Amino acid sequence: MYDPTVARLTYRALLGRRRALILFALPALLIAIAVAVRILSGADDQIASDVLGGFALATMVPIIGVIAGTGAIAPEIDDGSVVYLLAKPIKRPTIIFTKLIVAVSVTMAFSALPTFAAGYILNGNGQQVAVAYTIAALVGSIAYAALFLLLGTITRHAVVFGLVYALVWEAVFGTLVAGARTLSVQQWSLAVAHEVAGNDLVTSDVSLTSATVLLVAVTVLATWYAGQKLRTLKLAGEE
Template sequence: MSTVAWITARGLFGRRRALLLLPLPVLLIGLATLCRAVGVAPADWGVPVLVGLGLAVVLPVISLIVGTGVLGSEVDDGTIVHILTKPLPRRDIILAKLGVAVGVSALSSAIPLFIAGWLADSVRFGLALAVAAVVGAFAYSALFLLLSLLTRRPVLLGLVYILVWEGLLGRFVSGTRVLSIEQYVITIADKIEPTALLESKVSLPVAAIMAAIFILGCAIASIDRLRSFSMAGETS
């Protein structure tokens, strides 16, 4: 399992898509630093920067890039067959891939969110955003890893989820918020450190339960899907 994780991490950072992880965190920290330096009140820039950019773009997009990359490329080019021939339980393969995806996504989003939250309010608020981002990284990564096994266009479907379901419907159709990972993240951060900069729209029990369902449900579905690859001899 550790070998699979090492190979996955090496392959992920060996591709050009790893460079896509840098601009968004740098932009988030840069905007927060600039607003703080010129004396703009956090009430004026906190929501658009922390929520509109940090939680609605940086966290899900980074998770999408990484989550679809840890296994999707191997499915596309057929090299997944080499993994499937190894005497490894499919569960271990998925957990190793998911672990790498969560680790990279969490570090790449939680650190800039912590810095931006600290600049906007306090260290405690920064920690609240970082903790919530880690939970979000788990849920997003599990979802996008599953999509990479279900379709040849996981990035496209992931963007539809982020931009349409969470970005559009999640803001105007209240019923869709129950299936919005972004809303779970906002609620968790707001409960850890209540602030006027965040407005939770689902309850904490709903956020916690639904996040767990996303993580466990998608992980189990991914394991089952990978088993069907080996049984049917699929390589794409």
């Protein structure tokens, strides 16, 4: 189910010079914000939660998920180079699963680690805020990577649709519109974070049970459907 060659090529594509600059930009901004807030406001648990929830989880994690998830496969489909990969004796679900693992690991590395560092800078993990949001970033990374990998297989405008979802649905509707919160990866991740923190600094409108079921279901279904879509891509000469 995992192909090292596909993984190596995908890592190389995702961590190329241009994408690497984009991937580093948001974590660097988060750390800079954390340092500035700590200098200006001192160690404050509520402010730490606001920064990590409002920027790290609501903006940084989904955008990095867009970059990693769509970038794992969409460029190959767009420029046609995917045909060389599909011509290899590798099962197409294996290709999707391998690319998902790569997308998840990149999203985690560029979102969860900076979230943890920023949390410690902000309040030294007071009230378990840093750890709670780090775990939220980790579980959110899995679902985001699967969703945006799927987008990369079904549309040539995957990045655009991914950013609309990340910046409009997640950051606006998922935060402000009560009914939309149950369909937000951010809120599902916050439910896990709330359980870890064990206090009201981290809250979610979704129960832990519902959040867990939805995170697993979205990840599994998105990965499965991406594999099905890749099966429908035909090579020249195929009937």
